[in-house]
Amino acid sequence: MELVTPAGNLPSLKAAVDNGADSVYIGFKDDTNARHFAGLNFDDNKSHLAISYARDRGVKVFAAINTYPQPSNFNRWQNSVDMAADIGVDAIILADMGVMEYACKKHPDLHLHLSVQGSATTAEAINFYHKNFAIKRVVIPRVLSIKQVGLLIKKSLVPIETFGFGSLCVMVEGRCLLSSYVTGQSPNTYGACSPASFVKWVEKKDMLETRLNDVLIDKYKDDETAGYPTICKGRFKVSENTYYAMEEPTSLNTLDILPELFKIGVSAIKIEGRQRSPAYVAQVTKVWRQAIDSVKNNYSDFIIKDNWQEQLQKVSEGTSTTLGAYSRPWQ
Amino acid sequence: MAVKNNIRISLGPITYYWSEQQISDFYHDIAKTNVDIVYLGEVICAKRRTQDYNGWLEIGRFLQKQGKQVILSTLTLIEAQSDIKTIKKICRNDEFLVEANDIATVQILSDLNLPFVTGPSVNIYNSQTLKILQKKGLKRWVMPVELSRQTLLDFQQKIDFDIETEIFTFGKMPLAYSARCYTARAYNLSKDDCQYKCIDDSDGKLLKTKEQQKFLNINGIQMQSAATSNLLNEIKNEKDANIDVVRINPQSKFTPDIIEVFNQTLKENNPINKDKLKKYILGESCNGYWFNSPGMNLL
Numbered sequence: 001m002e003l004v005t006p007a008g009n010l011p012s013l014k015a016a017v018d019n020g021a022d023s024v025y026i027g028f029k030d031d032t033n034a035r036h037f038a039g040l041n042f043d044d045n046k047s048h049l050a051i052s053y054a055r056d057r058g059v060k061v062f063a064a065i066n067t068y069p070q071p072s073n074f075n076r077w078q079n080s081v082d083m084a085a086d087i088g089v090d091a092i093i094l095a096d097m098g099v100m101e102y103a104c105k106k107h108p109d110l111h112l113h114l115s116v117q118g119s120a121t122t123a124e125a126i127n128f129y130h131k132n133f134a135i136k137r138v139v140i141p142r143v144l145s146i147k148q149v150g151l152l153i154k155k156s157l158v159p160i161e162t163f164g165f166g167s168l169c170v171m172v173e174g175r176c177l178l179s180s181y182v183t184g185q186s187p188n189t190y191g192a193c194s195p196a197s198f199v200k201w202v203e204k205k206d207m208l209e210t211r212l213n214d215v216l217i218d219k220y221k222d223d224e225t226a227g228y229p230t231i232c233k234g235r236f237k238v239s240e241n242t243y244y245a246m247e248e249p250t251s252l253n254t255l256d257i258l259p260e261l262f263k264i265g266v267s268a269i270k271i272e273g274r275q276r277s278p279a280y281v282a283q284v285t286k287v288w289r290q291a292i293d294s295v296k297n298n299y300s301d302f303i304i305k306d307n308w309q310e311q312l313q314k315v316s317e318g319t320s321t322t323l324g325a326y327s328r329p330w331q
Numbered sequence: 332m333a334v335k336n337n338i339r340i341s342l343g344p345i346t347y348y349w350s351e352q353q354i355s356d357f358y359h360d361i362a363k364t365n366v367d368i369v370y371l372g373e374v375i376c377a378k379r380r381t382q383d384y385n386g387w388l389e390i391g392r393f394l395q396k397q398g399k400q401v402i403l404s405t406l407t408l409i410e411a412q413s414d415i416k417t418i419k420k421i422c423r424n425d426e427f428l429v430e431a432n433d434i435a436t437v438q439i440l441s442d443l444n445l446p447f448v449t450g451p452s453v454n455i456y457n458s459q460t461l462k463i464l465q466k467k468g469l470k471r472w473v474m475p476v477e478l479s480r481q482t483l484l485d486f487q488q489k490i491d492f493d494i495e496t497e498i499f500t501f502g503k504m505p506l507a508y509s510a511r512c513y514t515a516r517a518y519n520l521s522k523d524d525c526q527y528k529c530i531d532d533s534d535g536k537l538l539k540t541k542e543q544q545k546f547l548n549i550n551g552i553q554m555q556s557a558a559t560s561n562l563l564n565e566i567k568n569e570k571d572a573n574i575d576v577v578r579i580n581p582q583s584k585f586t587p588d589i590i591e592v593f594n595q596t597l598k599e600n601n602p603i604n605k606d607k608l609k610k611y612i613l614g615e616s617c618n619g620y621w622f623n624s625p626g627m628n629l630l
Contacts, residue, residue, distance in 0.1 A: 068454055068456035068457070069456060069457050070456055070457055070478070070482050070485065071457050071458050071482065071485035071486050071488070071489050072481075072482070072485045074457050074459065095454075096454070096456060096457070096460060097459075097460050097463050097464075098456075098457045098458075098459030098460040098463065099459075101459060101463060102459070118434075119433075119434070119454070120434065120435075121408065121409055121410055121433075121435075122409050122410075122415060122433075122435040124415060124434075124435035124436075124438045124439055125409075125433060125434040125435040125438065127438055128434050128435070128437060128438035128441075129434075131438075132463070142510075143408065143410060143509065143510035144410060144510070145410075145510075148410055148411065151412060170509050170510075170511060171507040171508060171509045171554070172408055172507070172508045172509065172510075174454060175407075175408075175452055175454070175507065175508055176506070176507040176508075177475075177476065177477045177504075177505075177506045177507060177626065178506050178507050178547075178554065180477045180620070180625065180626055181477075181504070181506050181556060181625065181626040181627050182625055182626075182627060183625055184619070184623065184624050184625040184626075186477055188454065188456065188475075188477070189456075189477060189478075213625060215540060215544065215546065215627075216540040216541055216542050216544065217540075218541070219541050232507075234540075235541065236538045236539060236540060236541070236546065236547075237538070237539040237540070237541060237543070238517045238536060238537070238538050238539075238549065239517065239536070241517070242541060245513065245516070245517070245538055245549070246509075246511075246513060246554075247511075324510075325510035325511070328521075328522075328523060329521050329523075330510075330511065331510045331511050331512065331521065331522040331523070
């Protein structure tokens with residue numbers, strides 16, 4: 001079981017490598033990746049530095065090129081694929097089959113992983129990408145229960161990577177247009193969800209409003225902690241009730257079910273958070289390295305150390321964590 | 332001459348959970364309309380079973396006799412092995428073409444060497460992808476709803492192969508899917524114990540912001556726009572986009588009336604009866620995506 005950790009910049013990559021990552025995933029400085037945020041990601045020079053730092057220490061680097069090009073900008077995705085091949089990444093993480101076809105033809109030796117943005121939830125979907133583009137690994141959406149993940153692993157022709165920790169998409173990745181409905185920009189088309197340029201924090205008497213392109217996502221009293229206005233984490237009114245209609249501002253933490261994930265044959269655990277700080281990457285990588293080593297050593301006697309949860313809790317989004325769809329009652 | 336003179340009108344699959352009677356009455360009314368293509372079947376939740384496989388086939392045969400092209404639609408978010416079994420059964424039907432709403436279904440259909448259609452939730456964002464699927468047997472694609480007219484024109488520049496283009500033209504738009512059932516959640520129930528509450532909301536359940544803005548429409552595991560996307564005016568005046576089919580999504584009321592407005596406008600070349608159409612739109616209208624703007628906008 002491999003530990004795959006995020007890096008939004010070189011300091012984060014170093015933090016991941018130094019704290020025990022098996023592989024690190026990065027993105028380039030444009031909309032070809034799903035964390036297209038200002039000040040984040042790698043240019044040509046930084047990518048080379050990243051690769052050599054990781055490689056010298058035996059750590060793999062993957063490049064996420066996991067958004068969807070349109071006819072007018074397809075060449076930008078081709079450039080990203082070429083750049084990834086040129087700097088010598090160990091794999092590229094793709095969502096769009098047009099880009100996969102390009103990568104297969106132009107760089108036949110380059111390994112392809114299917115991104116979570118590719119929305120593959122079944123062996124049949126995985127089989128499609130395996131047969132046509134020889135994908136070597138699949139990152140699956142956060143929609144399957146642990147039992148369903150186990151069945152999928154049994155049937156899948158390629159190894160499965162699952163999300164272990166970090167911010168939680170409650171919608172099937174690659175098929176969520178909530179952000180573009182409000183802002184015109186979505187993860188698929190732009191590489192960002194609820195982009196910061198549309199966010200407004202409006203202070204009113206005793207209240208703080210969070211708005212996304214003027215749509216009120218939530219309103220907080222003085223004693224409440226305000227969260228970033230991601231649409232699916234807002235409070236809305238349905239019938240007579242006002243509540244977190246889609247999901248509370250919690251994040252995913254699967255430490256509790258790590259032995260099961262190991263037992264059913266999950267090949268890699270992905271940590272979310274390329275947009276987070278090097279301190280986050282260091283902390284989370286360190287805990288998950290220890291946890292995965294401990295599970296590999298003896299999964300039936302796996303015990304979560306108190307300080308692991310404490311350390312993870314400190315860097316979690318919101319104040320609580322959840323197992324998300326892995327746990328049936330959550331659904 | 333504005334639109335193609337042979338443009339066809341399609342009716343998308345019912346996205347809500349209706350009773351067997353309601354479904355039957357609905358399609359009896361639809362049979363009398365000038366709709367050309369009807370998509371049939373459950374696309375949202377495998378637990379919804381007021382109509383089973385044979386029931387859908389019967390409705391399909393009835394509509395086919397009335398001169399409609401019938402296409403069987405399939406589930407969008409596939410999670411369980413039983414879902415795959417159902418989809419395989421639908422794909423193996425020997426009467427009707429199938430609409431794939433997930434790549435798994437594309438794989439099943441191409442393994443069977445069958446021609447197929449893709450719905451709006453299959454991610455075709457560029458002509459390379461479209462061509463790959465065309466080689467696998469894709470005959471018609473529905474452009475993802477978040478793509479604009481300009482993107483469609485860019486597609487058409489690059490399409491040098493045989494394919495039909497369908498545009499989602501009228502209805503509450505599909506925006507997101509989840510493992511979680513938001514209708515059940517609205518009743519404080521889990522998905523496994525949902526009590527089929529979604530059958531009470533014939534057109535979904537409105538979600539408003541804290542300042543009463545009508546924002547989204549809850550439909551089980553799916554989130555739709557609360558506003559109705561209406562591109563009739565845009566399509567009527569469209570000369571260059573080479574649109575073959577315009578899709579209307581079913582709503583519990585006025586669907587035959589909406590089809591008739593579309594028929595009068597696009598086929599009989601009459602001006603849009605805007606007053607009538609306005610009455611038929613549930614909630615507000617939007618068309619932003621077509622203009623490369625936020626989807627909720629009305630431009």
